[in-house]
Amino acid sequence: MSSAPRVVIVHRRTELDELLARHGTRGQAAFFLSSRGRDIAELEDRHQQTVRAIERVSTAVPVDWRRGTLERADIDRFLFAPDDIVVVVGQDGLVANVAKYLDGQPVVGVDPEPGRNAGALVRHDAKDAAELLRSTGSVEERTMAEAVLDDGQRLLALNEVFLGHPSHQSARYTLDVPGAGGEAQSSSGLIVSTGTGATGWCRSIALERGSQLAMPAPTERRLLWFVREAWPSPATGASLTAGELTGGHLSVVAQSDRLVAFGDGVESDTLVIGWGQTVRLGVAAQRLRLVG
Structure with missing residues (x-):
């Protein structure tokens, strides 16, 4: 060779x-x-x-x-x-x-x-x-996010991973947050963002909510996550809607027939999450090695 x-x-x-x-x-x-x-x-x-x-x-x-x-x-x-x-x-x-x-x-x-x-x-x-x-x-190593299904399928993203319903319907799932417990939710989906993505969709949500979470730097091994429009009802809650990940993963168990996860807005490259399947969202081992 x-x-x-x-x-x-x-x-x-x-x-x-x-x-x-x-x-x-x-x-x-x-x-x-x-x-x-x-x-x-x-x-x-x-x-x-x-x-x-x-x-x-x-x-x-x-x-x-x-x-x-x-x-x-x-x-x-x-x-x-x-x-x-x-x-x-x-x-x-x-x-x-x-x-x-x-x-x-x-x-x-x-x-x-x-x-x-x-x-x-x-x-x-x-x-x-x-x-x-x-x-x-001479490279800058930028953090990436990942979504990993319980069957081994995996998705990477440089900006953010979106998880939700493939249409405008509400997504039903159970969310488990490290150190904060779990909650059944119905929402417009959730995003998990890197520091690279923190200037886009993530920042827009943070500004709208007046979030006090500090945006991560592109090379920082820290992610922010936001649940969009969580609906409080007798069966679902809205207390776990934002946070940061420095270790561990968000765990999401689908309670809808079909949820999807995709990265960086590319819907053609999608993980399909069936009822009862679990997807874990967190910091990926891979990094983007950006020159100069």
């Missing part, structure tokens, strides 16, 4: 790619956009920025290294090797999409449209790719 590492460049189709796939020709896509007050020139410019960034990263890979290119839709079917270096060219969310399929491989986040993305995870410019590929020993 070759000792040279493999660089895997991960990207997603641009908005222009998706429009052309849907409408067939540039003219039809341009007409569709103009009818909604948009100009296709904007999408073409952004498309070219992404193409140039991918080309620049590819050019930066040393000639004696192996390389591969991976589209977002194929991530769950791709086999990452232990010595891969993963370069994500796109938005912050694309890093979260790929993180759950990795096990220690370093990730370089490249922003193809500087100033448009938040840049929390895609921090780098494509022009710095050559230097970054040579300095993957």
Whole structure:
């Protein structure tokens, strides 16, 4: 086996790619956009920025290294090797999409449209790719969350895990919290968030409630959890609705025919939890190793 590492460049189709796939020709896509007050020139410019960034990263890979290119839709079917270096060219969310399929491989986040993305995870410019590929020993290890079913199925997330009913119906379950006991609940579901996810959905819930819980740092081995809209009734309670996890797990026993758990908003990658099954939510052993 070759000792040279493999660089895997991960990207997603641009908005222009998706429009052309849907409408067939540039003219039809341009007409569709103009009818909604948009100009296709904007999408073409952004498309070219992404193409140039991918080309620049590819050019930066040393000639004696192996390389591969991976589209977002194929991530769950791709086999990452232990010595891969993963370069994500796109938005912050694309890093979260790929993180759950990795096990220690370093990730370089490249922003193809500087100033448009938040840049929390895609921090780098494509022009710095050559230097970054040579300095993957300098990484920030970001905490991830996990959901583990009693049958061994497992799900990872960089931002947060959501557990609830697959529709807008109430989820029925029994929640057991380390050190606080258990409670039967009916709610809109619950989320378990990492420090990376604490700037998004988790923070929104915390602000709405006026929560005094301190948000975890992205590298901190601590999670926050929130139950959404718990309904107090003769059979269900609403006393256990928020907290933090530094050790142990939340334990949830399904009391509905079908609950689901998914990570980072990707509903296509879902654990299905049947009546009476138990899922445990907590800090994952794996971490995202983010370069620079």
